Structures are given as structure tokens and as C-alpha cells.
Amino acid sequence: MTDREDMTLTSAGYYVSQEAPIRTDNPVATPQSTPPDILRCAYMELVVSDLAASRQFYVDVLGLYVTEEDDEAIYLRSTEEFIHHNLVLRLGPIAAVAAFSYRVRGAEDLDRAVEFYTELGCDVRRDPDGFVKGVGDSVRVVDPLGFPIEFFHQSDHVERMSWRYDLHIPGELVRLDHFNQVTPDVPRAVKFMQDLGFRVTEDIQDDEGTVYAAWMRRKPTVHDTAMTGGDGPRMHHVCFATHEKHNILAICDKLGALRRSDAIERGPGRHGVSNAFYLYLRDPDGHRVEVYTQDYYTGDPDNPVITWDVHDNQRRDWWGNPVVPSWYTDASLVLDLDGTPQPVVARTDSSEMAVTIGADGFSYTRADEGEKKLGHQL
Numbered sequence: 156m157t158d159r160e161d162m163t164l165t166s167a168g169y170y171v172s173q174e175a176p177i178r179t180d181n182p183v184a185t186p187q188s189t190p191p192d193i194l195r196c197a198y199m200e201l202v203v204s205d206l207a208a209s210r211q212f213y214v215d216v217l218g219l220y221v222t223e224e225d226d227e228a229i230y231l232r233s234t235e236e237f238i239h240h241n242l243v244l245r246l247g248p249i250a251a252v253a254a255f256s257y258r259v260r261g262a263e264d265l266d267r268a269v270e271f272y273t274e275l276g277c278d279v280r281r282d283p284d285g286f287v288k289g290v291g292d293s294v295r296v297v298d299p300l301g302f303p304i305e306f307f308h309q310s311d312h313v314e315r316m317s318w319r320y321d322l323h324i325p326g327e328l329v330r331l332d333h334f335n336q337v338t339p340d341v342p343r344a345v346k347f348m349q350d351l352g353f354r355v356t357e358d359i360q361d362d363e364g365t366v367y368a369a370w371m372r373r374k375p376t377v378h379d380t381a382m383t384g385g386d387g388p389r390m391h392h393v394c395f396a397t398h399e400k401h402n403i404l405a406i407c408d409k410l411g412a413l414r415r416s417d418a419i420e421r422g423p424g425r426h427g428v429s430n431a432f433y434l435y436l437r438d439p440d441g442h443r444v445e446v447y448t449q450d451y452y453t454g455d456p457d458n459p460v461i462t463w464d465v466h467d468n469q470r471r472d473w474w475g476n477p478v479v480p481s482w483y484t485d486a487s488l489v490l491d492l493d494g495t496p497q498p499v500v501a502r503t504d505s506s507e508m509a510v511t512i513g514a515d516g517f518s519y520t521r522a523d524e525g526e527k528k529l530g531h532q533l
């Protein structure tokens with residue numbers, strides 16, 4: 156539980172403190188083994204039910220570049236990427252996530268990953284030829300939180316498309332930015348990810364210390380992944396970055412022109428958390444994709460941790476616009492290493508939707524006025 160007296164209230168309405176003000180009474184044991192040195196989130200492997208429909212969404216509408224494809228899978232990358240792919244779409248019987256994949260610094264980090272997760276008693280598998288095309292020696296695990304995680308270092312290099320302005324579209328997706336995972340016990344997840352070397356940049360709590368979500372990074376941005384409180388393990392979204400806000404507006408205009416505005420779930424808008432401009436889309440299988448731009452640098456060792464009050468109506472949308480209920484409730488299943496969906500465990504801590512939406516919830520715009528915005532969102 157966090158004492159707000161340990162935090163400093165800023166003029167913008169959020170709190171700052173040093174290092175994560177999150178404690179767990181249900182920790183995953185800290186391994187003795189050294190964790191792998193993770194560079195960044197690198198790609199997601201998504202199982203989809205109709206490869207042609209997914210190709211139309213990710214390639215024809217969103218403009219991701221096809222590195223390689225066959226009848227079973229499509230390998231896609233963003234504009235600035237030089238490794239083989241940022242997204243693998245694989246045809247399969249159940250729409251779900253097969254892997255959240257991180258790139259590690261060197262080959263020795265794959266040995267470290269094997270030792271680290273073996274010590275935790277996890278299912279650990281290694282394929283020296285890689286589990287997918289374009290990457291070499293890889294380790295896949297089901298982590299203690301129930302998520303399928305991959306680590307790799309070697310990847311085929313492909314052309315970085317940044318200079319190919321002749322191919323760019325108004326809504327150009329330039330980088331993979333982050334994953335977002337749904338997990339029932341956020342403090343437990345945060346402690347485990349800290350043991351793996353991640354650092355918290357922002358979180359959402361109430362004044363009793365219940366943690367509703369936390370953002371965690373390896374690369375020096377707001378996050379490589381976020382832990383969102385809810386029934387899990389599930390995948391909340393995968394996020395690509397654009398250079399500018401207008402690129403996100405162009406995606407909305409294009410979806411409208413294609414009569415595909417029903418793919419827009421939430422936004423566009425400005426986040427409180429991360430300060431980024433955002434848009435949430437749903438792909439043909441319902442997998443959620445965020446498009447996001449202009450968060451901030453977090454690489455200094457004393458980067459302040461930001462804590463938002465769950466009742467601050469500007470935490471998830473800086474303009475105070477409603478969060479649609481599906482955004483809180485819907486998420487994608489995740490698979491074990493044999494392709495079976497992981498069982499979903501219910502969250503027992505308070506639900507962010509319940510405490511902020513509807514007759515039982517409240518949120519405020521100005522905390523000092525004690526204003527309660529009852530039933531604002533339904």
C-alpha cells in the first residue's frame with residue numbers, strides 16, 4: 156500500500172515519487188539467476204482466423220510493410236524497423252496471442268533466460284533455429300503470470316523504409332511501441348517484471364493503495380509493456396507509433412472513407428498517463444491495436460514515477476472524454492506453448508471500470524472542489 160505522503164502532488168494533478176510506490180503481499184519468488192538483458196519489445200505473434208481479412212486490415216488499411224508471407228503466416232514490419240518483423244499474423248483455429256517477443260542484448264542472454272525461468276519452474280523451450288522465420292536462436296516460456304513470452308537476439312536485417320517517402324501513407328506506422336497485458340494482480344506482476352529488469356514509469360492507484368494499472372519500460376520511453384488490472388492473463392493491446400498527431404487523424408479519416416469506422420473503438424484523444432496522443436482500433440478478430448505518438452523520454456536513473464488517482468477523470472483521457480466499457484472488459488486470449496488457451500483468472504481487487512463508471516463509481520475533474528461526476532460514462 157502506498158502512502159500519498161511519500162508522493163509529491165504536481166501542478167498538473169498527478170503525483171510523483173522515486174521508484175515504484177507499489178508493494179505486493181503475494182510475490183513471485185525472486186530467482187537467484189541473472190535475468191536476460193532485454194533491449195525492447197520487438198514483435199507480437201498473433202493467431203488470426205482469416206489471413207486475407209487480417210492482411211487487408213494491417214497492410215491495405217494500416218500500411219505495415221510485408222517482409223515475407225506464405226499461406227500460413229504474414230510477417231510485417233513498421234517503417235523504421237531493421238529487424239525482420241514487428242508482427243506475425245499466423246492462421247489458426249483460435250484468435251489469440253502466441254508470443255510477446257522481446258529482443259535481448261546478446262546470445263548469452265538466451266542462456267540467462269533459460270536459467271531464470273527454469274528456476275521459477277516455468278515451461279521453457281528453446282529452438283536454435285527460431286520459432287518463426289527471420290529470427291535465430293529463441294527461448295519461449297510461459298511466465299509465472301501465465302503469458303507466453305519469447306526472447307531472441309539474432310534477426311535477419313531488412314531495409315529500413317524511413318527514406319522511402321514515395322511509399323509512405325498519411326497514417327504511417329513507424330515503430331512498434333509497446334504491449335499491454337491484462338493481469339488480475341497488478342502488484343504481483345509489477346514485482347515480477349522488476350525482477351526481470353523492468354522499471355515502473357507511471358501507475359494508477361486509489362488512496363487506499365489499490366493498483367489498477369502500471370506502465371513498465373526497458374527502452375527509454377514510457378513503456379515496453381503495461382500491466383492492466385483485469386481478468387487474465389489476456390492481451391489488452393499491441394501498439395504502433397506514428398511520428399505526429401496528424402498521422403493518427405489520417406487513419407481515422409481513412410477508416411471513415413472506407414466505411415470501416417466500426418474498427419475505431421476509442422479515441423482519438425490525449426492520454427493523461429504517458430501524455431501520448433492515441434487511437435484504439437479492433438482488427439477483424441477483435442484484437443486491439445493502439446496507434447500512439449509523442450510520449451516522453453524516461454532513460455535517466457532518477458526518472459520520476461508518476462501516480463494517477465483512479466478517480467481523476469483526466470488520467471486515461473486528458474480531455475475527460477469517456478472510456479468505452481468494451482475497452483475495460485474485452486481482451487484477447489493468450490496461448491500456452493502448445494497452442495492451448497491459458498485459463499482466465501478473475502481479478503479480485505476493485506475494478507477500475509466499477510469505481511469510475513456508473514451509479515457506484517465516480518470521477519472528478521478538479522480534486523480540490525471535491526466534484527463527483529456521477530454516471531458520466533454510461
Ligand SMILES: [Fe+2]
Binds near residue numbers: 333334335392
Ligand atoms: Fe497502450
